[in-house]
Amino acid sequence: MSEQTDSTAHQTPRTVMVLGGKTGLLGQSLCAALTKTDWTALPVGREDVDLFDTDQLAAFLDRHEPDVICNTVAYTQVDLAEDEPDLAMRVNKLLPVKLGRLAKQRGIQLVHYSTDFVFDGQGCEPYRPDDAVNPLCIYGKTKLAGENALRELALDRLSIVRTAWLFGPGRTNFVSKILTLASQRASLNVVHDQVGSPTYTPDLAEYSVELLKTGENGIFHLVNGGCASWCELAASAVQAMGLQCDVHPITSDQYPQKARRPAYSVLNTESFTALTGVKPRPWLHGLREYVFRHVC
Secondary structure, X not given: OHHHHHHHHOXXXXXXXXXXXXXXXXXXXXXXXXXXXXXXXXXXXXXXXXXXXXXXXXXXXXXXXXXXXXXXXXXXXXXXXHOOHXXXXXXXXXXXXXXXXXXXXXXXXEEEEEEHHHOOOOOOOOEOOOOOOOOOXXXXXXXXXXXXXXXXXXOOOEEEEEEOOEEOOOOOOHHHHHHHHHOOOOEEEEEOOOEEOOEEHHHHHHHHHHHHHHOOOEEEEOOOEOOEEHHHHHHHHHHHHOOOOEEEEEXXXXXXXXXXXXXXXXXXXXXXXHHHOOOOOEHHHHHHHHXXXXXX
């Protein structure tokens, strides 16, 4: 009897609702990864439901009865957030809280994506999920506020996934912008004193599916292996594309931006690997696949 009960408790979820799944950079890749499994991906866009209308969102959930909600929706305009803190907070904190309450009432698992920008970048070793947080900018502060508010709800089934520096098919991103500029110019200047974890969204999506299979709760770091500066990422993309453009390193002071960014925000994925047995592949492999499969 106990074995049967345990088996029932760990049945594979059948329907995963992906908020941002129709047009989002991560959401599209996540839906694509889910279609390779026996789960049903339900991509949700702005035209489907007003995420900020509680009654409408509740009715939408009741109609589709998902087993899991993956929230890939976020306010990610890092510099603009300094001028729009209320809007950033609405999307990055208030929406997750709304989702969390509705999910808790219905026994739905919630997977919420967060960011490396919750760290201040003063460290020199890859950040672990339980390391101290101290965001430097409004974007990071609102994302951390979303994390904390969700944890305070004490959901039975909650995973917070921190990731970083996303690039991939389906939407404009840092790499695609660099390749466009490199095709038009003889040289580019790119910041070299900010180091992080470049992450290919199809890889992130596959790692997310592996995490879902475990049914585990908590905070996880999911990124590709290795680290790079923005300049190294840009130069590698230009090289992979075979463009004749020189990429020159500059300091953050030479490229002033309104929001403060962590100098070092590499994420440690060892706890994810220990849980799943999956070791994220190097970001350079993902970059080359992106360039050859989706850009060339």
